Amino acid sequence: MPASSWSAVATGRCRVLIAGAGPAGLATALYLLHLRPELAGRIVALEKRRHPRPKICAGGLIPRTIASLNELGLRLEVPFVEVVRGRALTEIGAFDHVREEPLCTVVRRDEFDGRLAHAAKARGLRLYENAPVREVALEPQGVRVAFDGGQFHADVLVGADGSSSKVRSALFGTGNNAVGRALMADLPVGKELSEEFTSRLYRFDFRCVAWGIPGYAWSFPCLIDGKPHLNVGVYDQTPHAAAGNRSVKPRLDEVLVRSFPEMTFTNHGAQGRLFKGAPIRWHDSTACFVRGRALLVGDAAGVDPMMGEGISVAFEHGKLAAHAIARLLDGDERALADYDHAVHAGPLGRKLKRLASAARHFYGPHHRFFLRAIAANRRAREIALDWYNGVRGLDELRTGGVIVEWLRSLLRGERYVA
Ligand SMILES: Cc1cc2nc3c(=O)[nH]c(=O)nc-3n(C[C@H](O)[C@H](O)[C@H](O)COP(=O)(O)OP(=O)(O)OC[C@H]3O[C@@H](n4cnc5c(N)ncnc54)[C@H](O)[C@@H]3O)c2cc1C
Incomplete structure (x- = not known):
């Protein structure tokens, strides 16, 4: 029976237990193993599904994420498309930007996360797949976690189980007012017919702010099974808020059709359902990220409120968490409180707070004023x-x-x- 099968009943102790093996959980493990290679075999991750698992995401990696991969000594060993031009469409006009270096590298998340999991296992992570976390309890000097297949006691628990985090709801409360939603579709295209491919371009369309959606629609070039596609989607930062002076917000699929009238949104056989939606929890600076010996990273903690970008944040959280955990295991009891402080007030916390403020301005009632200021x-x-x-x-x-x-x-x- 492979160690990664949940049916191999596992119970016991480990130093660090990670709930969820997406970018945040895997980055935490990779940074920690980088800092403390002697922890190999003593860090356990419990993952609800099995890699390569599907993940609803556009797969855009900003340069900050590529820098994190480099820092960890990882190469991008999956198919990708590099974007060097960006176009932002707004109510007051279009803005183009060009760079020599990629603005974004677009991957497919099943492939990317699968490679990351492979790398983490090779460096000493014990990954249990098909092993959803069911129960979490704080203990005086650690945590107890029950999952489908057994239970673990650990010195510290990392909640990396995404926007609907079980760890969060069990130990921190839900904080559901800080959850956005996004809807996306993958559309096959002819490479030579699509500007996204011919100009290596991504598009962001903020006109939906005027239609009652605080967010934007996007179009990214990507490769699915080697074939050119556009990943198009729409992000709504505050799904439960009223839509300005409208009583009802437009449906997200309608926003997509309106933003990209030139595209054909029909089902494409083997891909099944065309539109796929998922929540994105965003950073709320009033939230708490540490409780006892448990801490939150990635979507479980909350990512970029303005754009819903979360992969670079997952790596940043993972790095901060790894440093704090290494100190805790060395006997520094203040280490987790410092993690909480760093996520609030360190460079990452400051960046996320500024993005929250930018979202309030650019998606708020005076958005045209702020657009004009930045347009100038x-x-x-x-x-x-x-x-x-x-x-x-x-x-x-x-x-x-x-x-x-x-x-x-x-x-x-x-x-x-x-
Ligand atoms: C439509 C859409 C488009 C997006 N596009 C982008 C983009 O282009 N670029 C970008 O940077 N971000 C994007 N994001 C955000 C990005 O997907 C997330 O921020 C990122 O995946 C966060 O990583 P994570 O590891 O915290 O969470 P996840 O990637 O969600 O990983 C959490 C893991 O935990 C597992 N899990 C869940 N519950 C349990 C449990 N009970 N027990 C064990 N395991 C569990 C899940 O199976 C999953 O593998 C997008 C999001 C959406 C919805």
Whole structure:
């Protein structure tokens, strides 16, 4: 019986137990094994499904994620499409940006997460698949976790089980007011007919803000079984909020059809259901990310409120969690509180808070005013894009540092990009 089958009843102790083996759980394991290779075989991940498992996601990796992979010594060993042009459509016009380096690398999540799981296992993670976590309880110096197939006692628990996290609901409360939703579809295209492929372009369409959806529609080029497709979707940051002066929000599939009238949205046989939806929990700075010996990472903790981008955040959470856990296992009892502080007030917490504020402005009643302000200054848009993407560590700077970068580029009188 393979160690990764839940039917091999497992019970016992481990140092670190990770609920969920998506990017956040696997990044936590990879960073921890990088810091403390002697933990090989003593970190357990319980995953509800079996890799390569389907995951509803557009698969866009921003440069910050690629930097995390490099830091972990991992290569992108899955098919991908690199995007070097971005187009944002808004009520007041379209804005294009071009880079020499990729703005985004688009993967398929089943393949990407499967490779990540493979790498983590090779470095010493004990991964139990088809092993959903059922019960979680805090103990005086650790946690107890029951799953389909057994139970573990561990020194520390990492809740990496996504937006509908069991760990979160068991130990932290649901906090459901900070959950957005997204709907997507994969559409086959002819490579030579699609601008996304011919120009290596992704499109973001924010016009739906005026239609009552605080968010945007997107179109990314991607490869499914080697064949060119467009992944198109729409993100709604606050599904339960009223739609401005409208009584009813438009349906997300209708928003997609309206945003991309040139596309044909019909079912495509083998792919089954065309539209696929999933929640995205976003960062709420009033939330708590540590309770006893349990901490939250990735979607379970909450990701980028503005764009719903969560893969880079999952890696960032994983890195912070790994450092805190390594210190805790060395006997530093303050380490998890420091994790909580870092997620609130460190560079990642500051970035997520600014994105929450940007979402309030750009998706709020005065969105046209903020659009005009950003439309007026191309350099500010470029620096904002690089800040968002985490290029050259810009996203780790305080606001003053970013403003200095912007002023410097103005003084040099040249295009901002290095
Ligand atoms: C339509 C859509 C498009 C998106 N596009 C992008 C994008 O282009 N770029 C981007 O960066 N982000 C995107 N996101 C967000 C991104 O998918 C998430 O932020 C990211 O997957 C978070 O990683 P995670 O590991 O925290 O959670 P997940 O990837 O959800 O992984 C959680 C894992 O936990 C497992 N699990 C769940 N419950 C249990 C349980 N009880 N026991 C054990 N295991 C459990 C799940 O099976 C899963 O494998 C998108 C999201 C949606 C919905």
